[in-house]
Structure formats: structure tokens, C-alpha cells
Amino acid sequence: MYSNLSHTSNDGLRASYNLSLMIARKGKPHTIGEELILPSVKEVLDTVLHHKASSTVIKSIPLSNSTVQRRVEEMATDIEDSLCSIIRNTEFSLQLDESTLPVNEFLLLGYVRFVNDEFYMKSWQSL
Template sequence: MSGTNKKKLQCLSNESMKRGRLEAHLKAKHSAHINSDLSYFKTLKEKFEKRTTLQSLFTARNLTNDRLSEASYQISLLIAKTGKNYTIGENLIKPSISAFLKTVLEKDDTDVKALPLSNNTVSRRIDEMSEDIEKQLVEKLKTRNFSVQMDESTLRDSDAVLITYVRYIDEGNFAEEM
């Protein structure tokens, strides 16, 4: 082995792999790179150290307010789809995420505590999302032909509910909104 290759191996070797085994590994597994420049190996090492890992995804520096807000909206949508009480966010979901982080990933749960899932926050987010959906539907209906069907129903405590169905063609397919 040439002197430059030995120098490369000395720079890249660490205490867990002896120099002789590192040379054998380079010859056996990476023979195409035996004559590569030292800068190639240094670049490889830098890329490896800077790679995204599961642990780095959960560190506080990567969890920005935008990501926390996005997660809050996604969880609020799930809560709305289930029809459960909005307090389930703080009473069940946050403790569940916290338990998962502590038990499975052995991570600190301080970021979970910053996740906005209070009853008022979930309610506000659901209202915002429904208003946005309504605005999008109105904009679609301004440019399309549509039909309307109304249905009256009664809830358990004798409350009357008026439901309106709108049917229209969206991108060649029939669409229906309530």
C-alpha cells in the first residue's frame, strides 16, 4: 500500500477499528476508492456526520413554532374527525405522545409540553379550518354549475338541523359537499 493510502487510513481510522483491518476493509469492500484523494474521504466523513438522524428530528433546535403549529392543526383535524370532546388533546393525546417519547425513544418530552392542544386552541383551529374549507367551496361554486339539496333532521334533544348538500363537477368528477 502506498504512503498516501496509509495516510488516508490514519486520518479516517478511529479507535474502534485497527489500521490493518481498515486497510483490509478498504481493499475488500471499496477497491474502487483505493486511489481516491484524501479530500474525498474527508468529504464523506463530513456528510456522514451531518446526516439527518432520528434523534436529530426530535431535538428542540429543529422543532420550531411553525412545526408545532402544524402538528397542532393536524391533531386538531384528527380530533374533529373523531367527533370527540376537544379536551382529549390535553387529556389523552399529549400524555400519549409524552409516554411514547420517554419509553420508546428515550427522549425528553419538553417539546410536547409546548404543543398547543388546549380545548380553546383545538376549537379555534377547527373553526379556522372549517372557515377555510367553506371559502374554498364558495370560490369553486362561483365558477361552476351546481345543484343544492336540503334536508331537515332532528337531534335527540328535539333540536332541528338543516343540512345542505351541494353537488358539482370538479376536474371531471362528481363532487358532493355538506
């Protein structure tokens, strides 16, 4: 019994991270998780799968505004740390470009190229 509940909790956590990533990739407001996604999941479970969506299943997928924001920040930090680690141990080239926007704002763009595990990688960062 405990093993099954623990597995459901881990699945909910994984779903929360995956859905947070989808929200971030689409550039949607973080509140869309609770306002649209969770009610949609409940509707699909009820209507299509004819499985009454229990509140424990829905509650096991945390998608509040602050949770989504925290998950996106954690994933971004992890990616940044991984990229910095690769660049520290790899030869790379760096290109910098400066530009001025129409409203007198300056933009500095850094473009990094490197090879990692036989794959050609590119990264850029607006500074």
C-alpha cells in the same frame, strides 16, 4: 440556533393543527388534547424512542381546549370559503329536502352536486 427553534415552533404548530383535525373527525371533546394526547406523546418519546421528552417539545404543541376549538373553526371556515368559491365559479345542481323529526322539529337538507377539476364532488348541508 434561531433557525432550529423557529423550525420546531412551526412543527409544533403543524402538529397542533393535525391533532386538532383528528380530534374533530373523531368527535371527541376538545379537552382530550391536553388530558390524553400530550401525555401519550410524552410517554411514547420516553418509553419507545428512549428520548427524554423535553418540556419545550411538548409545549410547542398547543392543544388546550380553546386552541383546539379555534383551530377547528379556522379549518371549517377555510373549507366553507373554498367550497363557496368553487360553487360561485362552477355550474351545479341543488336539491332541497324537507323532513319532520319525531319531536316536531323540522329539518331542511340542501344537497349540492358539481364537477371540479374532473372530479365529481358532492356536498350537503343541514339547514
